Amino acid sequence: MGTVQLPDPVVHHPAHEDLDVGALAAALRERVRGEVRFDRGTRAAYSTDASNFRQLPIGVVVPRTPDDAVAAVGVAREFGAPILSRGGGTSLAGQCTNTAVVLDFSKYCTELESVDAEARTCVVQPGIVLDELNRQLADTGLRFGPEPATHMNCTLGGMIGNNSCGATAQRTGKVVDNIRRLEVVTYDGTRFWCGETTDEEYAEIERHGDKRAAIYRQLRQLRDTYADEIRRRYPDIPRRVSGYNLDSLLPEHDFDVAGLLVGSESTLVTVLRAELELVPVLPERTLVVLGYPDIAKAADAVPSILxxxxxxxxxxxxxxIRDQQIKAMNPQALQEMPEGRAFLMVQFAAKTHDEAERQAHRMLDALHDTEHEADVAFLDDPEREHELWQVREAGLGATAHLPGRRDTFEGWEDSAVAPERLGEYLRKLSKLYEEFGYASDTGPSLYGHFGQGCVHTRIPFDLYSADGVATYRRFMERAADLVAELGGSFSGEHGDGQSRGELLPKMFGEDIVTAFGRLKAVFDPGNRMNPGKVVAPARLDEHLRLGADWTPADPQGLHFRFPDDGGSFAQAANRCVGVGRCRQHTTSGGQVMCPSYQVTGEEEHSTRGRARLLFEMLDGHGDSPVGDGWRSTDVREALDLCLACKGCKTDCPANVDMATYKAEFLSHHYEGRPWRRPRSDFTMGWLPAFAQVVGRLRAGRVVNALTHAPGLSRLATRAAGVEDREIPMFAGETLQQWFARRGPAGTGARGTVLLWPDTFTNTFHPHIGQAAVRLMEDAGWRVTMPAGPVCCALTWISTGQLKLAKNILARTVRELAPHLHEGGLVVGLEPSCTAVFRSDAFELFPGDQDVRRLRAQTVTLAELLTEHSPGYRPPRLDAKAIAQVHCHQHAVMGWDADRKLLQAAGVDAERLDSGCCGLAGNFGFEKGHLEVSKACAERVLLPRVRSAPADTAVLADGFSCRTQLHELDSGGREGKHLAELLAAGLERPEETPRRRRRALAPALAVAAAAGLVWARRRAGR
Incomplete structure (x- = not known):
């Protein structure tokens, strides 16, 4: 064959100043099927990943097929534009942020193309999400083995790029150990499948003499030149992810070119498809949790467990554990932990439950009477096991932002050593924390994949000042020296990117780093594939998302006070850490966020994408593509499809509250120019005032007749500026009027509670309030209710009319103050209004003592009857139900009390994993939102309701949820409030909604006749 001349290493950064961006965008739109986005909002949304770094992309291409990605690479090549392939955008080392054309495969290139169950392989496109892949594989009894903590939103392409691992790598290894073949395209357009290569296959490739042959020839020469040094310098540990996988080219690894490219972080090729190796599912699992006095002693026990x-x-x-307790995360799971200050979570799996338990007991027997014996919690309840794994998987979010603590950051979050040296490493790392001032009882937590020596942590680096950044650099260099000394890897699964690329000479030596540069030149001699990462890397203190020069325009005059962010909107906008939990493709475990992303697949319509735009809006670096501050149309458009469901307030590990951010933004965006507001802001925002007038005039039947008459109903929705939806019907008598006529009853043995007459219960569904009154009186409470017009200001808050909202809310608090001063409870029936008292009011008036009392003394009906009514037994129903839990209840109050109350009533209730119903207060009525609203409901809710047996009740405490079920195709099923369901078991049933609806029939008949006359006259014009 002869000697092959290896290329010189890539050592430079490319310049992009002369790039004709407009022509590039036009060429991409002309030649690429898919979405080509060079707008300001998209560039802002993709400006960072989950790392410390920020680089504005040139533009974003969302290819529809792998062939479209090839076309996009071809166009980029013609213009000399850099390329970055991106999966879920959750990378922690900065490899998914660059000044490049970003290829986002996660929206369309998501197919499982084929499965060979006998061979235990499948072929996938790079955008498929891991959980979705394993869901589709479920019937085969197989799964893809590696499972990072981001398994619900990470893509296979991203996993391949990072060489991901996760907890399951203890059994299945890293991604590189589970790849059969890859289809790739290089920057110059060479496209091929690759994998392990026998001598015969190599000769066949060589015979073709094409570009692929040239690549293979140079790879063979590279291997032969550096083989001895690779064997000498590559750590022999389970979690060596740093650097390129040059060891995959060695004869003992069968010249595996696919293995070489795994973990190359989009710096060498673009991955188009992957043939994966699958493993059998082990259905039975047992979890043992071992408690130790400190984390290093827990690490010392690992070699005895392996x-x-x-x-x-x-x-x-x-x-x-402490951090999660502070944030009230996974509270039930934390109660299951054994005694100790450090814990090992040891999971065994087998085909049978008995075998899994035997494995666990054998381990415990072996540890007995040794220095590694521990306090033990033994769990074989799948639900409890899942909760405890959530404790571990929530590590990143739980340690990111804590009240009263310094923010923590990634950077050194991913180091790995041999398991036998893990205890030694943790002791030395802790001393390093102390030396640099990062250690304290409130300092960095340590956790990770201890069975493979991989340690995760977030450190309170000061990335806001020049001294802090300089200290961060010194720590990183010293930590790298420590790991190199112990024969470890700087990255155990997250990759090098920019965080660790600069440090690689410390681990591999100059010769291997030179080989990395030559490998890069084989595939990408012009350095156009994700430049500045791994090879010729940018400095670890360059392109920082924050940094000493970060000076955001932190707005003043806020309405919400952001008490958990020091009153700073900039800190609130910076709360997102980028883990992408909002990019869920399926809801699970009762999670809600982010409904608009679930139906659109758009980064800008995820909580993370919106947080990025708000961060960019503050223009902390002076080069943001999002201008105009509060007046930004890019931010407004990104927030437009936010349903304000508040799911992110709880589901986001960093507790981003996009509903609050949206309300604050809209208030300032339209300040001084109300004429720019959509009409629906006034008709929906002022609904409580209109409803009060209708109720006081007892004009409900007349309004219903006018708004439901043929022709007139469409005229009404047009006049209101809302979607063509059915307008909810007013009751003939409000709840307050009914209560005034009826008066309080019952013994009042437990005391007096105030039932809050929210607008929706009071004027639309008073029968729910009536049922609640009967239940509370049956439980021994005396019920009172405000007689005059009152409102929590929910609709003004959700439409961003915050000045007025604060005035209304302040008046309400004054009205309730006497009751609150006596220690009385306030019972809310409508979850969204109850959430205002429990959350929004405090965030608007954190210093008001009466608001604090209101937050503490407001309860749901279920909380009243369970937590505040000891000994109470609800009516026995012995029924089945499916429950659509309102988003705000999920986010603020929770559903545990409801579950307990239903169980006590003999109701077998299934909480639906349906997320948001899609109506979300005013959202589903606003112009342009109907399709998204329907799509949210059709994901899970409506199909599940249609398929439910006729004798199964549909629980929906939220007025929006019931309205959505009533209007859309729910198979004729209506939602019931918890109060309705339980009150049906009481004696003395009172007036029912059916009788009220019959009372409306004459008025509706008159309206129908009027509508018919109107329609005929219109037709005759």
Whole structure:
């Protein structure tokens, strides 16, 4: 064959100043099927990942097929534009942010193309999400083995780019160990499948003499030149992810070119398809949690556990547990932990439950009477196991932002050593924390994949000042020296990117780093594939998302006070850490966020995307593409499809509250120019005032007749500026009028409670309030209710009319103050209004003592009857129900009390994993939102309701949820409030909604006749 001349290493950064961006965008739109986005909002949304870094992309291409991605690479090549392939955008080392054309595969290139169950392989496109892949594989009894903590939103392409692992790598190894073949395209357009290569296959490739042959020839020469140095310098540990996989080219690894390209972080090729190796599902699992006095002693026990072959072996310290307790995360799971200040979570799996338990007991027997014996919690309840794994998987979010603490950051979050040296490493790392001032009882927590020596942590780096950034750099260099000294890897699964690329000479030596540069030149001699990462990397203190020069325009005159962010909107906008939990493709575990992303697949319509735009709006670096501050149309458009469901307030590990951010933004966006507001802001925002007038005039039947008459109903929705939806019907008598006529009853043995007459219950569904009154009186409470017009200001808040909202809310608090001063409870029936008292009011008036009392003394009906009514037994129903939990209840109050109350009533209730119903207060009525609203409902809710047996009740406490079920195709099923369901078991039934609806029939008949006359006259014009 002869000697092959290896290319010189790539050592430079490319310049892009002469790039004709407009012509590039036009060429991409002309030649690429898919979405080509060079707008300001998209560039802002993709400006960072989950790392410390920020680089504005040139533009974003969302290809519809792998062939479209090839076309996009071809266009970029013609213009000399850099390319970055991106999956879920959750990378922690900065490899998914660059000044490049970003290829986002996650929206369309999501197919599982084929499965060979006998061979245990499948072929996938790079955008498919791991959980979705394993869901589709479920019937085969197989799954893809590696499972990072981001499994619900990470893509296979991203996993391949990072060489991801996760807890299951204890059994299945890294991604590189589970790849059969890859289809790739280089920057110069060379496209081929690659994998392990026999000598015969190599000769066949060589015979063609094409570009692929040239690549293979140079790879063979590179291997032969550096083989001895690769064997000498590559750490022999389970979690070596740093650097390129040059070891995959060695003869002992069968010249595996696919293995070489795994973990190359989009710096060498673009991955188009992957043939994956699958493993059998082990259906039975047992989890043992071992408690130790400190994290290093827990690490010392790892080598004694490994011979028992657990499928997962994770470590967490007491600080991670404490942080989750502070944030009220996973409270039930935390109660299951054994005694100790550090814990090993050891999972065994087998085909049978007995075998899994035997494995666990053998391990415990072996540890007995040794220095590694521990306090033990033994769990084999799948629900409890899942909760405890959530404790571990929530590590990143739980440690990111804590009240009263310094923010923590990634950077050194991913180091790995041999398991035998893990205890030694943790002790030395802790001393390093102390030396740099990062250690304290409130300092960094330590956790990770201890069975493979991989340690995760977030450190309170000061990335806001020049001294802090300089200290961050010194720490990173010293930590790298420590890991190199112990024969470890700077990255155990997250990759090098920019965080660790600069440090690689410390781990591999100059010769191997030179080989990395030559490998880069084989595939990408012009350095156009994700430049500045791994090879010729940018400095670890360059392109920082924050940094000493970050000076955001932190707005003053805020309405919400952001008490958990020091009153700073800039800190609130910076709360997102980029883990992408909002990019869920399926809801699970009762999670809600982010409904608009679930139906659009758009980064800008995820909580993360919107947070990025708000961050960019503050223009902390002076080069943001999002201008105009509060007046930004880019931010307004991104927030337009936010349903304000508040799901992110709880589901986001960093507790981003986009509903609050949206309300604050809209208030300032339209300040001084109300004429720019959509009409629906006034008709929906002022609905409580209109409803009060209708109720006081007892004009409900007349309004219903006018708004439901043929022709007139469409005229009404047009006049209101809302979608052509059915307008909810007013009751003939409000709840307050009914209560005034009826008066309080019952013994009042437990005391007096105030039932809050929210607008929706009071004027639309008073029968729910009536049922609640009967239940509370049956439980021994005396019920009172405000007689005059009152409102929590919810609709003004959700439409961003905050000045007025604060005035209304302040008046309401004054009205309730006497009751609150006596210690009385306020019972809310409508979840969204109850959430205002429990959350929004405090965030608007955090210093008001009466608001604090209101927050503490407001309860749901279920909380009143369970937590505040000891000994109460609800009516026995012995029924089945499916429950659509309102988003605001999920986010603020929770559903535990409802579950307990239903169980006590003998109701077998299934909480639907349906997320938001899609109406979300005013959202589903606003112009342009109808399709998204329907799509949200059709994901899970409506199909599940249609398929439910006729004798199964549909629980929906939210007025929006009931309205959505009533209007859309729910198979004729109507939602019931918890109060309705339980009150049906009481004696003395009172007036029912059916009788009220019959009372409306004459008025509706008159309206129908009027509508018919109107329609005929219109037709005759």
């Amino acid at each position: 011979p028992h072959e657990p499928v997962a072996l994770e470590g967490v310290d007491h600080k991670l």
